[in-house]
Amino acid sequence: MSDEAVTLGFVCVQNAGRSQMATAFAERERSRRGLDDEVRVLTGGTHPADEVHPEVVEAMAELDVDLSDRVPRAVSTAELNDATVVATMGCSTLELDADVEVRDWALDDPHGQSVEEVRQIRDEIRQRVSALFDEYASA
Structure with a gap:
């Protein structure tokens, strides 16, 4: 176990779609890799929605991931400053004041899309989360 946990942040404007999927995949990946003590997962939005889309x-339920009880939340600059890396989801309106490495994944917004389109976004997010773990959280 390392002394300092890696914190992976997943942020968008509403915290109701892409960042929620990324967070769920990160939690699953953390558990699968046995990194519960080494990796923290942070999520939030700059203007959170009332509910997950x-x-x-x-689309996530198809993979046995239940997001129905998740509540979008605001994320603070202080939280972001404590992150190792923050992935933004392609929200052009999102500007982070935090002093942290930011990667914009430039993903389409799933809100109002068909389930087929959401599946494509979901699958891309899953691949990107796995790659982020390979880079930052290798055991």
């Missing part, structure tokens, strides 16, 4: 809940 229904089409996102549906």
